[in-house]
Amino acid sequence: MTHEDIIKDIKQGKFHPVYFLHGDEPYFIDVVSDYIEKNVLTEGEKAFNQVVVYGKDTEFKTIIDEARQFPMMSSYRVIILKEAQDMKTLQDLASYVEKPSNQSILVICHKYKKVDKRTKFAKLLDSKAVVFESKKLYQDKIAPWITSYIRNLGHSIQPAAADLLSEYLGSDLSKITNEVDKLVLNVKKGESITIEDVKDQIGVSKDFDVFELQKALGDKNFAKSSLIVRYFSENASANHPVVIVGSLYSYFNKVFITAMNAKESDQNLAKLLGLGTAFFVKDYKVAANNYPPSQLKKVFQALKKADLNSKGVGVRRGENSAIYKDILIACMGY
Secondary structure (H helix, E strand, O other): OOHHHHHHHHHOOOOOOEEEEEEOOHHHHHHHHHHHHHHOOOHHHHHHHEEEEEHHHOOHHHHHHHHHOOOOOOOOEEEEEEOHHHOOOHHHHHHHHHOOOOOEEEEEEEEOEOOOOOOHHHHHHHHHOEEEEEOOOOHHHHHHHHHHHHHHOOOEEOHHHHHHHHHHHOOOHHHHHHHHHHHHOOOOOOOEEOHHHHHHHOOOOOOOOHHHHHHHHHOOOHHHHHHHHHHHHHOOOOOOHHHHHHHHHHHHHHHHHHHHOOOOOHHHHHHHHOOOOOOOHHHHHHHHHHOOHHHHHHHHHHHHHHHHHHOOOOOOOOOHHHHHHHHHHHHHOO
16 A cells, blocks of 8 residues: 555555554654644544554653543544554554554554564554555655656646756755745746756755766866866855765766666666656766776775765865865866
8 A cells, every 4th residue: 555545545544543654764754644644533532532642752652642532522432553663662562553442543553664573563453553664765766756746736847857856956856845845836837847947946056056067077177177176165065065076976876877887778777877868878988988997996995084074074164165175186087
């Protein structure tokens, strides 16, 4: 059962006594639990019949006591257990899951990891509860997901712009939706979101952003690379070295993949690189031609050192320029 299936059932008034939401991707868990929290009970019913607790601060007896109470002036009680992965006595809820109250809806949110399916508790959940596993999206699925999400908001987006969002924001769906929700507020209905819209609204500078640095390094343009790096060093609060170095590692990993698959078509390369379209493939091909394997090895070594430096290892606080120095040297082949 998908998270959309669960919400569809709830909209139709089909409720289950126990929902167990678990997995690596917290976004979909939040979507389901937030929908239940906001929509199952009316505002008047919530005051006496809805309880939200957190795993770190509660134990199984409290959950069972809440779930066994009779609803007041309502058909149901709703008990939402958030951060269940932090609850030490979680598996002691087995006795309740075995015989739940039909007048209560217990939602268990177990984030960032799956429950061990070999345990008796997991097997009991499979037979007695609605279990939803929230899986991380692979990188090549992020851009299409962004396109679909924007379409559901009544807008459209150019494929290259969706790729740019995916590259810039990574795979954090909560972060992506927050930024996209703000982005569509500034785009007229019926107009397709462009790369320029993304750069203007998401906070990506047209001249000094990580993508311009990637392109400058890929082209081996030392002057422009140095200029962007200096800007990053002087504006570290808005361009944190941890984020920049992580983006550069992802970029050069794609350059390496391109170099190792040079005979593939642009469409196949786009799939291998996790891109929604082949729009950016030409840039990776240019970089792959500029970086032989021996130099890529040095670049990755420099990035590994920069990653440690960006986290405070081996460099004094405030020495942001030093973090990028070895990267530039490795990239330019000096």
